[in-house]
Amino acid sequence: MADELNERSQNILEAIVKDYIASAEPVGSRAITRRHSFNLSPASVRNVMSDLEEMGFLCSPHTSAGRIPTEKGFHYYIDSLLQVRDLSDAEKQNLLSSYRFQGMKMDDVMQEVGRVMSGLANYTGLVMAPKFASTVFRQIEFIRLSHGRLLVIYVSESGLVQNKVIDADPSLTNRELEQISNYLNRELTGMSIPQVRAKIAKQLQQERSRYDQLQKRALNLSSAALQDEGQELVFVSGTSLMLEQPEFSTPEQMKRILRTLESKQQLIELLDRSQQADGVQIFIGNQSSHAEIDGCSLITSKFSNKKGAIGTLGVIGPMRMDYSQVIPIVDFTAQLVSRILEREAE
Amino acid sequence: MADELNERSQNILEAIVKDYIASAEPVGSRAITRRHSFNLSPASVRNVMSDLEEMGFLCSPHTSAGRIPTEKGFHYYIDSLLQVRDLSDAEKQNLLSSYRFQGMKMDDVMQEVGRVMSGLANYTGLVMAPKFASTVFRQIEFIRLSHGRLLVIYVSESGLVQNKVIDADPSLTNRELEQISNYLNRELTGMSIPQVRAKIAKQLQQERSRYDQLQKRALNLSSAALQDEGQELVFVSGTSLMLEQPEFSTPEQMKRILRTLESKQQLIELLDRSQQADGVQIFIGNQSSHAEIDGCSLITSKFSNKKGAIGTLGVIGPMRMDYSQVIPIVDFTAQLVSRILEREAE
DNA sequence: TGTTAGCACTCGGTAGCATTGAGTGCTAAC
DNA sequence: GTTAGCACTCAATGCTACCGAGTGCTAACA
Known part of the structure; x- marks a missing residue:
């Protein structure tokens, strides 16, 4: 429905929407003529309003109340009438x-x-x-909280920081942890999280035959660390x-x-x-x-x-x-x- | 005012409080006798209620409504009448x-x-x-986000993790950062945050004459890192x-x-x-x-x-x-x- | 002496009813 | 095409009467 409104109708619709925005109350024909200086009588305004209601831009809560804009009315107002001034x-x-x-x-x-x-x-x-899942890997670090508990700090390319506590093999030495984070940071930087996950999953599959102990641990750790909590x-x-x-x-x-x-x-x-x-x-x-x-x-x-x-x-x-x-x-x-x-x- | 209540008064007060808790409405004498089987007539209950009102345990919103417990009434109920069952x-x-x-x-x-x-x-x-200020220092680590920006990870004795971004001298090398965190972790572990602050402040004063460049940097960094945002x-x-x-x-x-x-x-x-x-x-x-x-x-x-x-x-x-x-x-x-x-x- | 039944009284809540006023639609005149 | 006039609608307001739950008081009872 190509709803073309003539200028008068537009003006009146605009006036109604504005008044309604200001007062939150149904606005009647008299109120319009009083507050906006169209050179029109309330009766003429009523005719236009009646048309606008017919077309679905307005509705009245009950017979003897004014009109309020419908969803469609607001749409038209925003799309065609509203002038958004920029901020100075x-x-x-x-x-x-x-x-x-x-x-x-x-x-x-x-x-x-x-x-x-x-x-x-x-x-x-x-x-x-x-x-989390929409970020790009930049950096990961591990901090030991207690024997078996690690704090993972993940930093995305955009600077988003996320930390998380995970349980880990208590026998990991600090030196190994450092090696692991170095390894991960070397391998994963610049990849999106889904890519990272895919890569880890793939390598974990191959791991049995090819990778050494440390790499296996690195993969396991990062897998746990980068799990999305969906929070x-x-x-x-x-x-x-x-x-x-x-x-x-x-x-x-x-x-x-x-x-x-x-x-x-x-x-x-x-x-x-x-x-x-x-x-x-x-x-x-x-x-x-x-x-x-x-x-x-x-x-x-x-x-x-x-x-x-x-x-x-x-x-x-x-x-x-x-x-x-x-x-x-x-x-x-x-x-x-x-x-x-x-x-x-x- | 040593408000000793006899048993009947206690029972009735308890009944009123309970009924009020359940219904949120003023409770009257008739309702009491109906719902709780005291062997008393409404009139007797009214007498007791009147006394309780006199003593400030009850009040009535208006003449012809029932009574509701006052603050004092609730107090008495909780202190003397309420039996808190433990969870099974x-x-x-x-x-x-x-x-x-x-x-x-x-x-x-x-x-x-x-x-x-x-x-x-x-x-x-x-x-x-x-x-933050009530925690005890356990560990601090720095992660470089960009040249001049560091992520500080603070871990308290109780396992509380707090992180924060600070600006820092871009010329700090990773090696120096590591030395700094080692130094701080050695010096500050086990101290309360106020103690830590006091220590840093004191050392910063003395620093001019005695401390080397790295220590000075360590102190400046930790001072910024452990500032309380009061959040x-x-x-x-x-x-x-x-x-x-x-x-x-x-x-x-x-x-x-x-x-x-x-x-x-x-x-x-x-x-x-x-x-x-x-x-x-x-x-x-x-x-x-x-x-x-x-x-x-x-x-x-x-x-x-x-x-x-x-x-x-x-x-x-x-x-x-x-x-x-x-x-x-x-x-x-x-x-x-x-x-x-x-x-x-x- | 404590308890109870009876009774007049209070007062919030509700239902009914008339009034008011803002608003509409329609029609006829400009 | 516009406007003035008019009958009509309907939410809101205010008024009144009434109901009912509840009270306090008094007198009778155990």
């Missing part, structure tokens, strides 16, 4: 100065980014750190901002949205979808997704460096979100994080 | 089997403990990890369980309690107070504390090993909490975590 240099500078990344580990950076972004946008912030890191900040929204003002809605924000798994599924495309992505309403975030919109952008660490960040809020404000914030934040990742990578 | 071995076993700690880092263990404890108790769980690790699990409680059913109460649970700082202050004493501690209502958790009770216990890492865990819920169920869970969980810490320490 001053604003960017201001945003940058909110951050203090000095000496922070990746996790902390993610958390901090979420916190600041959420605070700026005034909506709940989501950050999903790059997945995704999702950081949620400003949860309570969500509850400030009038659309989640009833206890039931509050509980529902909160349970969703608490369930990392659901968030991961949501955020995963935005890793498909570049740039800022906007998911409005429950479009083809879980009903869990019914009535919510999600504005996300993935971040990455050239070395392949890919994460996603974004903001979640009511469908009636202040898109023109939030979109540039998410966009810029994602670029910022990408730049930090680059820097970390060297 | 089967239950302990069941609890133990909920956990899978294999290969987990300290952070993950804390998070997992909170999750399971919260799920078992059916209230919101809080875990505060041992503070306390508090894990909150099962936030939404709190909202299920009828006492937090209005949107305003929900927002208030949620903001509190979101503010790590407030939680830290609360949890800090329970590090004073051993065993399970119970904070009822807002007793001498922030009004933020008005109407809440906090059941906590600290955990620690002999090497000094001290953390706190507990459960927060409405004053009307199922104490007899929660207390043994918190108690056992704290012991469990202590044992894990011991094991980590070797």
Whole structure:
């Protein structure tokens, strides 16, 4: 359906969406004519609104209330009417100065980014750190904690640090450990984790016949060390901002949205979808997704460096979100994080 | 005020508290006689209740409602009437089997403990990890991330691992780094962090005259590496369980309690107070504390090993909490975590 | 003297009902 | 094509009456 709207209809739709974003209440024809100076009477506006409802851009909660934009209405607004202003240099500078990344580990950076972004946008912030499996091997080190327990430190090309405790043969000497890490660092650097895994698996198969004792141990150790725990890191900040929204003002809605924000798994599924495309992505309403975030919109952008660490960040809020404000914030934040990742990578 | 209650009063108080815990509603004299088979008429019960109210154990929200226990009433109930049954071995076993700690880092263990404890108790769980400053130095290692950036891995006696990125003199060779970590591990092992700091500060003062270049570098590096970021690790699990409680059913109460649970700082202050004493501690209502958790009770216990890492865990819920169920869970969980810490320490 | 039955009273909660006001759709006039 | 007018709808508000759980008090009972 090629929905061409004439200029008047566009103006009125835009006015309705804006008013609704500002007030969270159905907006009526009178209110429109009062607040926006079209030279039209309420009755004329009503005619247009009626058409817009016919076309599916608006709906009315009941006969004698005003209209609210539908999902489709928001879509049209965002795609055709919304002008996203870029952040001014001053604003960017201001945003940058909110951050203090000095000496922070990746996790902390993610958390901090979420916190600041959420605070700026005034909506709940989501950050999903790059997945372990999507990183590229750079370095691995072993530190002995006790006889049979080793701390593995894995550093990816993008500077992501992950550590993990594994059990290991107590008879390994420190010298051997060092040799093993040297060996692994020589062999595996620059490979993606799936490649690394494949290589290890292959060599372990051949190992029986060809490899010496040390190599066998190295392979076993790295196999354990690089096992993916599948633990995704999702950081949620400003949860309570969500509850400030009038659309989640009833206890039931509050509980529902909160349970969703608490369930990392659901968030991961949501955020995963935005890793498909570049740039800022906007998911409005429950479009083809879980009903869990019914009535919510999600504005996300993935971040990455050239070395392949890919994460996603974004903001979640009511469908009636202040898109023109939030979109540039998410966009810029994602670029910022990408730049930090680059820097970390060297 | 030595509030001696005769047996009948005790029985009735106990019945009221129990009924209130179960129903969250004011309980009246009739309800008492119906549900508990005292051989008393409602009128007699009323007399006793009136006395109990006089003494401050009960209060009534308004004239024609039943009574609810006051803070003092809950106190008396917990101190004198409550019989905390221990967990049976089967239950302990069941609890133990909920956990899978294999290969987990300290952070993950804390998070997992909170999750399971919260799920078992059916209230919101809080875990505060041992503070960096309260640990005892065991080992430090440096891993070069890029020319001027080092990853510091600090391991405490109790097995707590902390890592951190610091900037360092790019001219340091790997060999020198190794010498530095050897030097620090030799010098500092077994000292508490405050002791370590004092020692470093003192030596840095003397350094100008006496120490060689490497030692100077070692001291500078360790000074940066062991700086406390003061980042306390508090894990909150099962936030939404709190909202299920009828006492937090209005949107305003929900927002208030949620903001509190979101503010790590407030939680830290609360949890800090329970590090004073051993065993399970119970904070009822807002007793001498922030009004933020008005109407809440906090059941906590600290955990620690002999090497000094001290953390706190507990459960927060409405004053009307199922104490007899929660207390043994918190108690056992704290012991469990202590044992894990011991094991980590070797 | 302690216990109980009876009774008047209190007060939050709910259901019913009229009123109000913002909003709509329709029609006829401009 | 636009607008003024009008009848209509419906959530929200306020009012009243009523119900019921609960209390305190008093008088009778064991």
